[in-house]
Amino acid sequence: MIRYPDTLGDDIVTARQRANLTQEELADRTGLSVRSIRNLESARVTQPRPATVRLLRDVLGLPAHPAPSARIRPMQLPLDIPGFIGRAAQLTQLDRLLDRGPRRMSTVVVSVLSGRPGIGKTALALHWAHRRAVRFADGVLHVHLRGSDPAKPAVTPSEALGCLIEALDVPGVVPSGLAARAGLYRSALAGRRMLLMLDDARDADQVRPLLPGAPGCMVVVTSRDRLTSLIAGEAAHPVVVDELTADEAWELLRIRLGAHRLTAEREAAQKIVTDCAGVPRALAVAAAHAATQPRLPLAELAW
Structure with missing residues (x-):
């Protein structure tokens, strides 16, 4: 599959506006659907068919081989939370x-x-x-x-x-x-x-x-x-952003501690869920204490 530049959607928007065309008018001239135009411009579609790109370039006068961008593309996000639950x-x-x-x-x-x-x-x-x-x-x-x-x-x-x-x-x-x-x-x-x-x-x-x-x-x-x-x-x-449901809180503990440990001490695990009141940080702290002390009964954390 051909890999097009990440700026293709931006290029289409800029060229369309320069030509004073609406998305509907561009769709009419190219024979593409308005939805296809919108998906390309918003980057919901990042791998269009070559024929689609040729139609757009012919109508809008885009270069066949655009120069690569010298811009740095920052990606500064910290680590995603493993085992994200709910929301x-x-x-x-x-x-x-x-x-x-x-x-x-x-x-x-x-x-x-x-x-x-x-x-x-x-x-x-x-x-x-x-x-x-x-x-x-x-x-x-x-x-x-x-x-x-x-x-x-x-x-x-x-x-x-x-x-x-x-x-x-x-x-x-x-x-x-x-x-x-x-x-x-x-x-x-x-x-x-x-x-x-x-x-x-x-x-x-x-x-x-x-x-x-x-x-x-x-x-x-x-x-x-x-x-x-x-x-x-x-x-x-x-x-x-509000509290997790009881089922979501249980699932968070299951991901962190494993289903076997929770089912083996279901009453204590349920007490932890109740006491943490759907607050993810409280659940994560309780799970961390339990995970770093695998022989510690959950009942000692819960009571």
Whole structure:
């Protein structure tokens, strides 16, 4: 199968807009379906048939052999959580936001994952981002903002922008002022399709300077705060992260400890599930204690 450049969808969008064509008009001229055009532009289809590409190139005047991009494609996501459990509704919600944008929306798509400490906001964001990273042709950026870290100060917007500008491999000296950094950062993102993950945000003021200014990007923010002013002012989409169900909590323990150990001490395991109240971090800590002490009865952890 022919491997086309990751920027093919971007190239089609740029050429179509330059030709002042809608997706429907391009479909009519090429004989392709509107759905096919949308799938290519949004990178839902990354391996189109050669005949499809030839039709688009003939109509839009795209080069037969585009020059390879010299851009670095950052992929800064930390490790995905092995044995991720649950969150089907939230994953679907994020997928729907992605399917509506970024290319099909006129603004940047921003989502805010909020919930209590230890509820799994970061794990959810990372799991979804790893699953969908291929949809972002220019890469994925990640910043840990330390908004709730009692041992370290929160990352300032200026510090975060400096890290993002370096990750984007922008040539020249990084300016010192917040406004100058924000302007350079947004200029560097213009025309790119990227995912930006802002983890553990303290408040909306910490997030606002880091939002891209042009469509094409999606931002996923995690925070203990609901960031209501960001939802009101920037039309961010709230995604509530709540407790795991009892069945999901049991499955998390099963993956970490094995079915035999749980069934051998079912009453104690059920007490652990109940006491942890659907909080993934509490379940993970209990499982870690049990896993590092394989001869320890679960009843000693539960009572």
